[in-house]
Amino acid sequence: MPTADRRIAVPEGERQYHIGLGPGELAEYILLPGDPERTARIAALLDDVEGSQQHREFASATGTYKGLRVSIVSTGIGTDNVEIVVAEILAITEHPTFIRVGSCGALRPEMALGDVAITTGAVRLETTTSWFVSDGYPAVADYEAVIALIEAAERLGVPYHLGITATAPGFYGAQGRPIPHLPIRYPDLAEDMARQRVMNFEMEASALLVLAGLAGCRAGVVCAVFAQRTTGDFVTGAAKDAAERNGVVTGLEGLRILADMDRRKAAAAADRWRPSLGI
Numbered sequence: 095m096p097t098a099d100r101r102i103a104v105p106e107g108e109r110q111y112h113i114g115l116g117p118g119e120l121a122e123y124i125l126l127p128g129d130p131e132r133t134a135r136i137a138a139l140l141d142d143v144e145g146s147q148q149h150r151e152f153a154s155a156t157g158t159y160k161g162l163r164v165s166i167v168s169t170g171i172g173t174d175n176v177e178i179v180v181a182e183i184l185a186i187t188e189h190p191t192f193i194r195v196g197s198c199g200a201l202r203p204e205m206a207l208g209d210v211a212i213t214t215g216a217v218r219l220e221t222t223t224s225w226f227v228s229d230g231y232p233a234v235a236d237y238e239a240v241i242a243l244i245e246a247a248e249r250l251g252v253p254y255h256l257g258i259t260a261t262a263p264g265f266y267g268a269q270g271r272p273i274p275h276l277p278i279r280y281p282d283l284a285e286d287m288a289r290q291r292v293m294n295f296e297m298e299a300s301a302l303l304v305l306a307g308l309a310g311c312r313a314g315v316v317c318a319v320f321a322q323r324t325t326g327d328f329v330t331g332a333a334k335d336a337a338e339r340n341g342v343v344t345g346l347e348g349l350r351i352l353a354d355m356d357r358r359k360a361a362a363a364a365d366r367w368r369p370s371l372g373i
């Protein structure tokens with residue numbers, strides 16, 4: 095009889111400490127917003143909601159979107175919170191697919207406020223993932239998720255950009271934003287990242303991509319452009335709501351397309367989706 099490892103703080107198949115959810119309460123297709131208030135706004139777009147709850151910054155809802163059972167779980171801000179959410183979701187699901195729907199600051203001048211940015215990979219400026227993988231290990235988006243998000247944006251007519259994201263461990267100093275009363279070490283960080291053709295800054299993607307990848311699960315990231323770093327513009331008011339909606343509908347449709355890909359793989363007895371299976 096195997097003895098339980100008492101060091102494991104994420105008990106498989108039990109109600110989880112931070113997200114407050116247990117087995118069966120989450121769908122296998124999961125959207126991860128950062129903002130807990132965004133969970134209710136996304137849930138309002140579902141056909142029906144079977145359950146919702148909130149514990150600290152982790153607000154969740156599960157329901158049906160165009161016939162697909164989906165869940166929404168907010169991560170709060172930062173890669174340390176993402177680690178908690180991913181670890182706990184993995185303990186109570188079978189083989190989840192994750193799409194982060196967040197916000198970001200754009201580093202390319204042609205990216206307009208309200209457009210969306212689809213991440214192909216992320217620069218690990220944070221250190222949460224260093225507790226799991228070595229320096230130089232890449233944070234890569236799952237190719238099926240990238241294709242599904244591109245297809246979703248195309249179908250919905252949402253303007254999108256594709257490229258590498260920098261995941262920062264802070265919003266101000268760690269993204270090269272001057273702060274009135276605090277000296278920052280890298281005031282040219284945004285320009286430095288832009289020179290390396292990095293597309294955008296945000297605060298969660300790399301952790302999701304690394305941890306989901308280590309678990310053998312698919313993950314993708316779509317972020318609405320809230321800030322344009324080349325001009326200093328920041329989205330406000332109704333334009334902010336519209337920007338958020340662009341990211342959210344792209345993420346929801348992306349999950350539906352991934353589920354379609356899964357059906358096509360199952361029909362062809364294929365492990366991986368390929369263009370000849372159709373989309």
Ligand code: URA
Pocket residue numbers: 197198199200265269295296297320321
């Ligand atoms: N989120 C970020 O992390 N940075 C921005 O500039 C905007 C949203």
